[in-house]
Amino acid sequence: MAEQTKPWVEKRLPVSAALQTHVAGLLKPRDLPYSATLGVLITGAVAFLVASGLVLSVYYDPAHAFDSVQFITREVNYGWLIKGFHATGTTMLFATVYLVFFRALLSREYKAPGEIVWFLKILMLLTLLLVGWLGYTLADGADSYWSLNDAALTASRLDGLPGAVGIWFFGGPETAGTLARMAVLHAALAFAVFLVLAIHYAAKRAIALAPARPVALHPYYTSQYFVSFCVFALIFAILVFFAPHLGQNPLNLAAPSGLVVPDAVSPPWYLLPEAGLANAGGGPLAHIIAFIAAFAVLAALPWLDRSAPGTPPSGRARFLTYLLALDLIGLCLTQTAIPSALSSILAAIFIAWYFLHFLVLTPLVTASEPK
Amino acid sequence: MAELAKVEQELEIAVDVVKRDFLKILTIAGGAVAAGAIAWPFIDALNPSAESLALARPIVEVGGIAPNTALRFVWLGLPIYIRKLTDKQIADNQFIVPASLPDPADYTSRVRPGYETFVVVVGLNTGVPCELLGNDPSDARGPYDGWSCPCDGSVSDPLGRVRLGPAARTLAIPKFTFLNDSQIQFG
Numbered sequence: 176m177a178e179q180t181k182p183w184v185e186k187r188l189p190v191s192a193a194l195q196t197h198v199a200g201l202l203k204p205r206d207l208p209y210s211a212t213l214g215v216l217i218t219g220a221v222a223f224l225v226a227s228g229l230v231l232s233v234y235y236d237p238a239h240a241f242d243s244v245q246f247i248t249r250e251v252n253y254g255w256l257i258k259g260f261h262a263t264g265t266t267m268l269f270a271t272v273y274l275v276f277f278r279a280l281l282s283r284e285y286k287a288p289g290e291i292v293w294f295l296k297i298l299m300l301l302t303l304l305l306v307g308w309l310g311y312t313l314a315d316g317a318d319s320y321w322s323l324n325d326a327a328l329t330a331s332r333l334d335g336l337p338g339a340v341g342i343w344f345f346g347g348p349e350t351a352g353t354l355a356r357m358a359v360l361h362a363a364l365a366f367a368v369f370l371v372l373a374i375h376y377a378a379k380r381a382i383a384l385a386p387a388r389p390v391a392l393h394p395y396y397t398s399q400y401f402v403s404f405c406v407f408a409l410i411f412a413i414l415v416f417f418a419p420h421l422g423q424n425p426l427n428l429a430a431p432s433g434l435v436v437p438d439a440v441s442p443p444w445y446l447l448p449e450a451g452l453a454n455a456g457g458g459p460l461a462h463i464i465a466f467i468a469a470f471a472v473l474a475a476l477p478w479l480d481r482s483a484p485g486t487p488p489s490g491r492a493r494f495l496t497y498l499l500a501l502d503l504i505g506l507c508l509t510q511t512a513i514p515s516a517l518s519s520i521l522a523a524i525f526i527a528w529y530f531l532h533f534l535v536l537t538p539l540v541t542a543s544e545p546k
Numbered sequence: 547m548a549e550l551a552k553v554e555q556e557l558e559i560a561v562d563v564v565k566r567d568f569l570k571i572l573t574i575a576g577g578a579v580a581a582g583a584i585a586w587p588f589i590d591a592l593n594p595s596a597e598s599l600a601l602a603r604p605i606v607e608v609g610g611i612a613p614n615t616a617l618r619f620v621w622l623g624l625p626i627y628i629r630k631l632t633d634k635q636i637a638d639n640q641f642i643v644p645a646s647l648p649d650p651a652d653y654t655s656r657v658r659p660g661y662e663t664f665v666v667v668v669g670l671n672t673g674v675p676c677e678l679l680g681n682d683p684s685d686a687r688g689p690y691d692g693w694s695c696p697c698d699g700s701v702s703d704p705l706g707r708v709r710l711g712p713a714a715r716t717l718a719i720p721k722f723t724f725l726n727d728s729q730i731q732f733g
Binding site: 233250251260408 | 586587590591595
């Protein structure tokens with residue numbers, strides 16, 4: 176039966192041939208490091224988040240958002256675990272994405288011909304940040320409520336086109352339907368992440384060089400993926416069961432109230448660097464411009480980096496990249512601190528360093544490298 | 547000597563193959579257990595919660611129902627009538643020949659053994675689906691002292707068997723069990 180069915184299906188839908196060509200038989204260089212498995216982990220994490228998100232969306236009710244989250248946690252079978260999966264899965268996803276950016280900065284893969292791949296990475300980060308923020312508002316705790324409230328109010332106060340877009344996006348300064356919109360956008364954009372990942376993969380394949388000493392992906396790299404996955408799953412399991420609220424403001428576990436403004440509204444850890452950079456501006460429009468500027472300098476990196484394509488970074492360039500990572504961690508810490516003169520001065524220094532790194536230090540250091 | 551070394555080498559390869567096959571089976575088995583453990587909460591989360599299951603299987607107190615009256619309550623969107631029969635009603639309906647009824651049903655099929663004084667039915671007429679009258683002795687009960695339909699005039703006896711037209715089927719009996727003399731659990 177099986178020996179007849181397989182060719183019958185294969186002739187009409189060549190699944191195993193396609194798997195052999197595009198996955199198992201894919202020729203790879205022999206010496207890829209473990210950090211090259213991060214892309215597979217990101218795809219797996221997004222798929223896992225979509226699966227747990229679908230279960231949560233069955234019980235989530237935007238009209239009684241906070242109560243429905245409590246219902247999921249307390250009444251739904253394994254609801255506490257699925258919710259933990261979704262929250263910790265997000266932490267793992269963003270940790271992996273930030274590591275991918277760190278790897279890209281260290282390996283200079285953004286240099287020609289990798290510019291489009293680099294842009295697609297930035298697009299992936301932007302999409303994930305938007306999905307992440309939307310998911311954070313859906314929790315509807317005291318923190319989420321004020322974050323959404325601020326964003327919707329600010330957007331509706333802007334003049335001209337930004338204001339019109341803001342009102343269109345949120346459906347007005349505050350309406351009962353805003354959370355329902357956020358839920359739909361959260362889910363729709365989560366699926367859009369797959370599209371961005373697929374285009375990124377295609378762009379990466381297009382510029383990949385034919386390896387000098389090739390080896391088939393299966394079983395050589397599938398076993399490497401397996402080891403990576405096991406480490407990833409182990410860290411994930413430890414966080415799910417021992418630190419399910421890692422990186423979240425504890426205030427978000429309290430019910431929202433329109434009459435009680437929290438002392439310090441801080442987003443989950445994965446939104447902190449961008450929130451910090453956006454705080455460089457004073458007014459609402461300045462926040463948006465600062466956010467755009469922060470990503471614009473990142474997108475301009477292939478041209479700000481004056482090194483010749485294909486040269487590995489010098490010791491000084493690597494040192495600066497590590498310093499940038501520390502700078503962003505410092506910026507995150509200033510965002511979670513209770514507002515004070517010291518924390519705002521430190522935040523200003525860290526933000527200034529970010530722009531100094533990309534606009535001044537990177538061109539200077541890379542231009543002085545031997546060509 | 548050389549041959550001995552060759553045999554030893556072949557033996558080592560054979561042992562390696564056995565080891566590799568064992569590791570492969572171990573990995574697949576471990577992976578299957580892990581995948582099952584992950585899938586379990588995802589699947590079970592879509593099952594109804596204990597709270598909603600409890601709401602779907604209510605327990606009703608029937609000890610306080612006076613003879614010749616019925617308790618009405620709504621379960622799964624349907625009106626449920628629990629009627630306590632009088633001795634006369636039992637005597638009148640116990641020995642009716644089922645074949646003489648529009649929809650034959652005998653006395654034992656309408657009540658539960660040991661709890662013969664209680665009749666539990668869905669209180670919707672089987673002709674025009676209106677809610678039946680007759681739970682209170684002062685209601686219009688029709689000539690058989692059971693229930694009557696205010697919409698099409700169909701009449702049932704106290705056991706819920708249809709007696710007079712246009713309805714052609716006896717009243718439905720919901721799924722229930724007697725927990726004891728005074729409690730019924732539905733579902």
